Amino acid sequence: MNSTISATELHRSFTSGKTVTTVLRGIDVDVCPGELTLIIGPSGSGKSTLLAILSGLLRPDRGTVHVLGADLWTLSPARLDAFRLAHMGFVFQGFNLFPSLTALEQLLVLLRYRGITGRAASARAERALDEVGLSHRKNLRPAELSGGEKQRVAIARALVKQPELLFADEPTSALDGHNGQIVIELLHRIARQHRTTVLGVTHDGRLLRHADRVINVEDGVIVSDERPS
Numbered sequence: 020m021n022s023t024i025s026a027t028e029l030h031r032s033f034t035s036g037k038t039v040t041t042v043l044r045g046i047d048v049d050v051c052p053g054e055l056t057l058i059i060g061p062s063g064s065g066k067s068t069l070l071a072i073l074s075g076l077l078r079p080d081r082g083t084v085h086v087l088g089a090d091l092w093t094l095s096p097a098r099l100d101a102f103r104l105a106h107m108g109f110v111f112q113g114f115n116l117f118p119s120l121t122a123l124e125q126l127l128v129l130l131r132y133r134g135i136t137g138r139a140a141s142a143r144a145e146r147a148l149d150e151v152g153l154s155h156r157k158n159l160r161p162a163e164l165s166g167g168e169k170q171r172v173a174i175a176r177a178l179v180k181q182p183e184l185l186f187a188d189e190p191t192s193a194l195d196g197h198n199g200q201i202v203i204e205l206l207h208r209i210a211r212q213h214r215t216t217v218l219g220v221t222h223d224g225r226l227l228r229h230a231d232r233v234i235n236v237e238d239g240v241i242v243s244d245e246r247p248s
């Protein structure tokens with residue numbers, strides 16, 4: 020299977036005053052399309068740092084990241100931004116929704132930014148909300164939605180631009196077990212149905228059985244890489 024992401028020899032440290040914290044110590048990883056891959060590991064092991072480097076948010080000190088054939092960290096900042104906008108969707112722990120907009124408007128704003136307006140935009144936004152099971156909540160604002168519903172709106176917003184890659188950093192940590200399971204099953208279905216490459220970070224061991232693949236990072240290296248049966 021052709022990888023969507025192919026990363027080699029990733030190293031990253033952070034310097035704060037005289038203290039240097041080495042976070043990633045030479046990570047090689049390939050991530051496949053049509054799969055939900057979850058990165059797990061103890062707190063501080065480097066999971067979010069790895070996700071940020073693979074998604075073009077944080078530059079590695081060393082190593083390369085190829086995404087859909089592009090050598091990510093050789094792109095200029097403007098090209099990198101454009102690449103991320105065109106190909107990647109993001110879902111975060113805190114939902115990041117606009118408080119004053121309805122569920123539908125959250126998606127329309129993003130489409131307008133990409134030059135898609137009018138009926139075409141509405142049809143696309145409604146389809147994405149339908150996909151996450153929220154058509155009936157489309158006119159509600161974040162304060163009127165439950166945590167699980169807010170995260171599903173955030174996923175619909177990521178989906179509406181039909182990205183090849185979807186990154187999710189702790190997408191379920193603000194949710195209870197039931198809603199966490201709904202969200203992770205949804206991410207899995209998105210991976211399968213759209214052949215999207217879905218890569219997430221999680222603390223929640225209960226979610227691992229829903230993943231196609233689980234990569235365990237400890238102290239900046241991959242210590243196991245398994246496919247739950």
Ligand SMILES: Nc1ncnc2c1ncn2[C@@H]1O[C@H](COP(=O)(O)OP(=O)(O)OP(=O)(O)O)[C@@H](O)[C@H]1O
Nearest residue numbers: 033034035040042061062063064065066067068069
């Ligand atoms: N911008 C930064 N400046 C300094 N240190 C940082 C920065 N970002 C991360 N770190 C440090 O890097 C280490 C790894 O952080 P990272 O967020 O990748 O871990 P994590 O495995 O995702 O942790 P958690 O599960 O607690 O979210 C931590 O010790 C953290 O303090």
